[in-house]
Amino acid sequence: MMLQTLTPSEEEIMQLIWHKGQIYFRELMDIYPEPKPHQNTVSTFLKILVEKHYLATEKQGRIYLYSPSIGFDDYKNFVLKRFLENYFDNSGAELLKVLVDEKYLETKDFEPFTEGNSKKTSLKENIEEENHIQEFIKEITGEKKSKKKDKKEKKKGKKKNK
Incomplete structure (x- = not known):
């Protein structure tokens, strides 16, 4: 599966989820740093992250449990590769x-x-x-x-x- 680039806001949410492992929406809102965005905004980002295959959902009653589909190390390697391509002509030595x-x-x-x-x-x-x-x-x-x-x-x- 081809990874897609994350926006800074999406990446911030993923950092919180990677740190926690799996999380409910309410938990995410509680640990989100100030200034906290509106709940609808976070909900929209979660939906986008599911569509981009970064998150998997598990329905538990009326709420969802979110867990990462892409590991932090995989994302880190993806970002590093793109960084090398864009700024260092694919040269680790540079x-x-x-x-x-x-x-x-x-x-x-x-x-x-x-x-x-x-x-x-x-x-x-x-x-x-x-x-x-x-x-x-x-x-x-x-x-x-x-x-x-x-x-x-x-x-x-x-x-x-x-």
Whole structure:
């Protein structure tokens, strides 16, 4: 099943439900942070979340019990994938580079993930090397070379005409 993007309001409701596990409408209204939206608004969002297959309902008498159909980790991975696609050209290395550059992460944070590796190069060095390689590939495959060739051919043409 293809996940659909949630609006900020829908996501806020899902965060509450993921935290609680399953919930009745009245419970949801009680734990909803201030300023609380109108009950009809929350009810509409719940209906939309059921239609988007994020929530399952179980009728118990006259009321419904809402439980998540999509796990929080599945949604988190979906959001991360879209984030990488939209802002980092599907490059996890680019995201890591920004996180390190902006000091959200330090290279020591990656030691548990790199202990088994025989290479002792730092994450920052790996990212810089990868960027250098990407720039080199762009340089040799890009149109820069063809422009240089055109300039050389124009100079040769002028010399022959003289």
